[in-house]
Amino acid sequence: MFYSTEVKEAAKRLFLRRCKAKEIQAQLNLPNIRIVYYWIRQGGWEEMLSDEEPLTAVGRRITLLLDKATSLTKSDLDELDRLTTVRERLLKQSVKPAAAPIGEPPADDGLRREGQRNERRDRGERSDKGGKKREKKTKNEVGELTEVDFLDKFISKMYGYQKELFAAKQNPLTCRIRNILKSRQVGLTYYFAGEAFMDAVLTGDNQIFLSASRAQSEIFRSYIIAFAQEWFGLELTGNPIVLSKDGKPWAELRFLSTNSSTAQGHHGHVYVDEYFWIRDFEKLNTVASAMATHKKWRKTYFSTPSAVSHQAYPFWTGEKFRNSKRKNAKDPWPSEIQAAAGMLCPDGQWRKVITILDAITGGCDLFDLEQLQLEYDEDKFQQLFM
Template identity: 55%
Template sequence: RTRMILKSRQIGATYYFAFEALIDAIETGRNQIFLSASKAQAHQFRSYIVSFAKLVGVALTGDPMLITSDLRPAEEAAAELHFLGTNFRTAQGRHGNFYFDEFFWVHSFEELNKVASGMATHKKWRKTYFSTPSSVAHPAYPYWTGDRRNRRRKKSEQIKIDVSHAALAIGSVGPDRVWRNIVNIEDAQAGGCDLFDIEELRDEYAPDEFANLFMCDFVDDSMSAFKFNDMIACGIDSLVEWKDFDPEAERPYGTRSVWAGYDPQESETGDNAALVIAAPPLEIGGDFRILERHQLRGLDFEQQAEFIKAVLSRYHCTYLGIDAKGVGAGVYQLLAKHGAMPGCTVARIEYSLELKAQMIMKAQNVVRRGRLKIDTAMLDIVSAFVSIKKTLTTSGRNVTFKAGRGGEDGHADLAWATMHILMNEPLDGKEKPKGTMEII
């Protein structure tokens, strides 16, 4: 009755469970409830279900979605399909099978899970949790390992669950009656998924990143500069909460000012480039809202500059911070020249130990004070920040922060690009932002 699946990224789990739920609703008339950290994520289920129905000439509409079927008596009530993001509290009186998508990445998991499990209290309902792994510090991790159950039991009643890949590759029901399964990218390929070039992905991602994203290994953030739980606390449901932002519009944020940060691709390390666009605080001490982010790969400096100009043409961008070392020097020169970015201050950023420390300190302050807001679907930004770790320089004499420069350090390009934006505000966040000065 209860399933927990740990999965690789992008292997089609949401697609699979959307189809499973639709078939169950048609055949049994049972309600289906889809839970995600944001409305946009929950509506991915809805999009798939609508597409499935179109294949047989049926147009499904509504939220909740009502489904009747010739397979059941006409007098039976229609099955209800609910798609819930941060509005999950409104469904406390509902009941049915539920699917909890990316449960290892939601904030306030304990609270959300109480509501979810309450909706499936009756023995006829099925509970399905599935997610890519996040951090061992996430509140859902003790559910996965069985440790949370043990906390409420005497020592003689405690259980031990083997959550290794070897034990769970084909699925296994544990002593707590939960069926657990691990499906990494190699399992998916062995099962017939031919969508990946696994060796290319191994080259593209650092070993620890590849293990987390595709091999179902959890991250230990004890050495990270940014704690995982602090980062997911920054998540919000942008479709519900940001009424002044429409990502589908020609001008997503209207004529209001945005700031941008760019971390260029380094040809010698082969890491990604990243562009992040944020709405700056509307008042002193207000929130930074990340509106859009992009990652680039395989482009020269001229192509990178053209991409930035094209994306920012939809916004009124008044500040752009660029790491101007290496390839970034060319990107900076093209965008900083007269007329390239009208009305925008293009800031030249050249990293040093001192500047890096200031950037980290500023970002930590913004995160801890709850001033950074990102849509809960932006899991890559959370991962980027958590991947930054404190370490010693080669000489062993100074402390620095490493990640996002390829090789064994992993990628954190989205985090650095975001910090280029945050640095445009003074450290205390109480003064006016910087003007045309260069950050060197």
Template identity: 45%
Template sequence: MTESKLRKRKTKRYDDEVIYAAKFLYLKKYTPKEIAEELGLNSTRPIYYWAEKYNWRNLISESGIEELIALRIITLTERENKSVQEIKELEALIDKDIQYKKQRAATVAKVTAKSAVNSADVSGNERAFADSGDGDERKKKKRVKNDISHVTPEMCQPFIDSLFDYQKHIRANKHNDVRNILKSRQIGATYYFSFEALEDAIFSGDNQIFLSASKRQAEIFKNYIVKMAREYFAVELTGNPIILSNGAELHFLSTNKNTSQGNSGHVYGDEYAWIRDFQQFNDVASAMATHAKWRETYFSTPSSKFHESYSFWSGDNWRDGDPKRKNIPFPTFTELRDGGRLCPDGQWRYVVTIEDALKGGADTLFNIDKLKQRYSKYAFNQLYMCVWIDDADSIFTIHQLLKCGVDISKWKDFNPKADRPFGDREVWGGFDPAHSGDGASFVIIAPPALPGEKYRLLERYQWNGLSYVYQANQIRALYEKYNMTYIGIDATGVGYGVYELVKEFARRAATAIIYNPESKTGMVLKVHDLVEHGQIEWSESELDIVPSFLMIKHQSTKSGNTMTFTAERTVKTQHADVFFAICNAINKKSLSDKPRKRRGWSVLSGN
């Protein structure tokens, strides 16, 4: 048989769905070995062959790698119970992220300021640390902990040159007492403010305080600062708080009632619109920046108009209770996008959407068309266009939902890295199929088995643009890892194909759910009851679960005789997929089920 016929026969062993799934994983930076294991292939050879044949390598640009690194950093930062390997990976990724940005800075410097780069007064500082002789001489001297005495403003210039226009604009407005920035996701805000604070601490000696909703989130500031000091200034920073040789302190704190005691300095508050108790957060932040010399900087993606942070952003909390302020106008959203404005309440507000970021030079980091394809219009506007969620008609409140977010490191019976993550404990699965281009969602729910336990969302997955076969295979893999006694699948339309495939390996567990006003109402009420009574939990890092729930609204059916629930699941507003996946899993629960109460025990003694 000829070589061409052999190649043709080998290619036919795999259908287009498998090749498409392999390409999807390849572009997500899976290794050929990982792809083969994921898809159940016996060899990595087909992966290499397809990558060459279909030119996959050229689809990953240098800018794409930088974007993937940023996404991976966010994923690992938000992950609870990180393994030793994941901690090492996070540190390595931050190192790599800073190196890429430094390389980009060097490129900019060569093009725009070649003479300055080559001049002795600038490059001399850099060579002082590159020269091995000077390095040996420094080693002979007794080192001072966190010594930054050698750092000069010129050493900061490569970083400054690498900034995008909107970051430079934020920097130019550093003098404002309060900066309030509404931003798109992943535009480098945490990265920039980490350097700004480090630079300010070095040259002014002022304290810097990073205040986040959780200690874990605050640590990402510390990681960036440690890496930046090493990369740009050849300084190894240690300690927590970090105390520089000039006495400046850098604190990395979470929001709790005792945080502000004894601490004062310039405050950076991130993702403030997603903090459960915003008023406490705001009180803590302002208390630490009471003195006139201290600045406050707040930045976040928007959440709900019913969250306390919305009145902080809109200025309503400043107007409240003062008739003279009631009708004082604030700058429009368009004006705030156009360079920001100093507002009547003394805050400098600035809006940076993803479109603004692209215009400001970040076009090498984002593919806006892919993001629009990946997310619904509703989700895209909220995550990337700085639009606050209007949830006035929602059956849920954001305050109820934020209380459901917890630190899942407290779940000692759950280890997502184990072969059996939840042991032999019972779990329920829920599948919501893709609708007109949005992603399919699958969740794993742990029902309470012991008194005092709540329903817990252990894991969630979203599969975009992949075949029924692939999705069913993913469910099979999870079915084999867990003691999954129930799998609720929306089989009303496109989900029926997945149901048929799942039924082949999980006949007893697989349950087809046919949506109609009655069945939908029953499922939504079950979940609503759990949220209202605080009987369901998920990871506090899963920020997009809240908008998914807020999409659910109460409305009449076409006949007007019945009330039902809708998420306006049209092409423009698909976003509630994770909510319905949870509904499909919770469908196993009876509406009359009540949480098991803890029992008190006493020992009676007799004579």
């Protein structure tokens, strides 16, 4: 069978991004996997990756898996956990001092002892002549981080529509319940992971993540671990992640499954991801609301749409509220256009729609709009992106 140069180049780009042959076959809708292996061998693609640093290679594969978002399988999740562990090990190795070359004498003992003292000081340890115990650095310590640190690493890099979500969080009138209907792949899981991490560090408030699948909730954790490492050189561990400040417990970040029986007994700001795809949404929403009963806690719902028959649909449209005794409320229900722009509704929810066009207008340059319109029929394109 003849394959165009464009198809081969697309396969090559995917391979260099660390896609596996099976994944390339699926993405390009190829009839069999043998042709992919043939191209790899014929083009010498593996040799192009041979000079790549291990840390870079692992990072590419992690990024590729995270891009799959809601389509992550259990196998993908297991691979993500393994890769995260490998990356942490490689990062540790990368900061170790290099060994003396063969044939050269070891460093002077006095210099070595001085280096050890400096290393202890950098780690926050202390040792004195009295033989007192060394103080080990507290696990997940974030006490030195300030809002200025996040301004440089996170806030300044937001897209326009992410800044709107951040502003709604800061506004006392709109922060209680945010409800966002969104296009696919506009970076909201990434954004809300960063928002929650920043909030936990600066305020000490607990953060709770609920998703349509266990794999999806773990994406939040992977993002937060990556933020801490890439932005501040911090290694976060544990599940839940318990942050510390000045050596004392500060905030918890919990990543829960959609099984409502496992999501009880906690309290904090709640993030419900892809809620249009959660089975028994009404039941889970009751539990999620209970975890955020106190007025200080926020609830954030965001999702791509599924079907009008889903339990989340009347929650999004406010149908229950409008059909209740409160339907004659003083404030009129906003139009679809008003809600799409971002508006506080009479039921206390701030609603917002983010389409792929909104994302592009907001500065997101990750899409080829014309190509996507070729890949999907009109109805599917409207559902996924508009």
